[in-house]
Amino acid sequence: MKVAVTGAAGQLGRALVSLLGLRTAWAGGRDELDVTDPAAIARVLDRVHPDVVINAAAFNDVDGAEAAPGPAMAVNAVAVGHLARACRERGAVLVHVSSDYVFDGAKREPYREEDCPRPLNTYGVSKLAGCLLVADAGGPHLIVRTSGVFGPGGNRVKGGSFVERIIARARAGQALRVVADQVFSPTYAPDLAAALVALMDRGTRGLVHVTNCGSCSWHELATAALELAGVRATVEAIGSRELGAPARRPSYSVLANERARAAGLAPLRLWREALAEFLRGNG
Ligand SMILES: NC(=O)c1ccc[n+]([C@@H]2O[C@H](COP(=O)([O-])OP(=O)(O)OC[C@H]3O[C@@H](n4cnc5c(N)ncnc54)[C@H](OP(=O)(O)O)[C@@H]3O)[C@@H](O)[C@H]2O)c1
Known part of the structure; x- marks a missing residue:
């Protein structure tokens, strides 16, 4: 099975390639x-002839998307539609990744x-639209x-994953205030990559x-x-309202x-076992 990976420089993309x-x-x-x-997508697919395309590319700046929806909609929705049609036309399977932020909490x-x-939020709308376009x-x-x-390595735009940024800020002696009213399942990119490939x-x-x-x-x-x-x-627990981020997130x-x-x-x-392994690897 020949696999092509888009967005290969991101957290998940790197884990998939490795x-x-x-x-x-x-x-x-x-x-x-x-x-x-779309023309660049066609060129790559026509040259490589993959059986499966895994799309790990995404616009993940959740707050940025609130101020400027264009890039989020272009990457997470319109581009995903192009990829899905290009795959269908060539008989390739598209494996795409979406987000918990499609839900209201x-x-x-x-x-x-x-x-x-x-x-x-706009990011969630764009991710949902991408899935609808795939279907x-x-x-x-x-x-x-x-x-x-x-x-x-985390996310390049955000300057590392949340975990890395928190540790760096603590080591720099900065005050840490983190929201305690949004509950989710942290997911380790290499574990997600392994699950995705298994499926x-x-x-x-x-x-x-x-x-x-x-x-x-x-x-x-x-x-x-x-x-x-x-x-x-010390990490001060705060509420989402207190943080006042531009994008609303599910609680x-x-x-x-x-x-x-x-x-x-x-x-x-x-998640805690995966986090421990991640931090052992990152020293
Ligand atoms: N990170 C999370 O917490 C989270 C949560 C739920 C779901 N997800 C989903 O999981 C998937 C993987 O996310 P991730 O954490 O690996 O994200 P990531 O680290 O931000 O990786 C996304 C990659 O896509 C690239 N990209 C952005 N625009 C592109 C474009 N126009 N063409 C090609 N590549 C482009 C980015 O490049 P640049 O760095 O140059 O922008 C980045 O390398 C995504 O579908 C994401 O929406 C992520």
């Missing part, structure tokens, strides 16, 4: 393939795939919804939720990261993973 190894027929970041350029038990999405293209596809991705290899189709097990708030994640990294610092966005289990995927380990 896991797939020689199965990667092509992998590129934005410099090699800007997914908003009103539920107090894990969101299932069939729950009605109701995004609270609309009518080709074979797998969409994996996940949440709170962290991993080595791909099983030929799973449709929409599937995949996260590490367990859930916590950003405040609990920050506290656990500092404890596991051996950094002594609860834990995703139920039963469909992934039914598809034969073993439960991913607890």
Whole structure:
């Protein structure tokens, strides 16, 4: 099976490329393939002839999307539609990644795939639109919804993953104030990549939720990261209103993973175990 990976320079993209190894027929970041350029997509697919395209490209600046929706809609929605049609026309399977932020957080038990999405912010709207465009293209596809991705190197635009930024700020002696009223399942990029490839290899189709097990708030994640990294610092728990971020976020966005289990995927380990491994690797 020949696999092409777009957005290969991101957290998930890097984990996928390192896991797939020689199965990667092509992998590129934005410099090699800007997914908003349909002609460039066609050129790569016609040259590489992949059986599967994994789209790890995304515009993930949730607050930035609130001020300027254009780039989020272009990358997370319109480009995904182009990719889906290009894949369908060439008989390739599209594996795409979506977000827990398609939900409004009103539920107090894990969101299932069939729950009605109701995004609270522009980023969530753009991710939902991308999924609808994949379905609309009518080709074979797998969409994996996940949440709170962290991993080595993190997100370039944000300057590392949340975990890395918290530890760096604590080490620099900066005050730490982190929201305690948004609950989700932190997900380790290499674990997500392994699950995605396992589902791909099983030929799973449709929409599937995949996260590490367990859930916590950003405040609990920050506290656990500092404890596991051996950094002594106080993290003040604040509310989302107090933080006043431009984009509203769901207060609860834990995703139920039963469909992934039914598809034969073993439960991913607890987020705290994955975090410990990540921090051991990052010294
Ligand atoms: N991170 C999270 O907490 C989270 C939560 C839920 C779901 N997800 C989803 O999980 C997937 C993987 O996210 P991630 O954490 O790996 O994100 P990431 O680290 O931000 O990686 C996304 C990559 O896409 C690239 N990209 C942006 N615009 C592009 C374009 N026009 N053409 C090609 N590449 C482009 C980015 O490049 P630049 O760095 O140059 O912009 C970046 O390398 C995404 O679908 C995301 O929406 C993430």
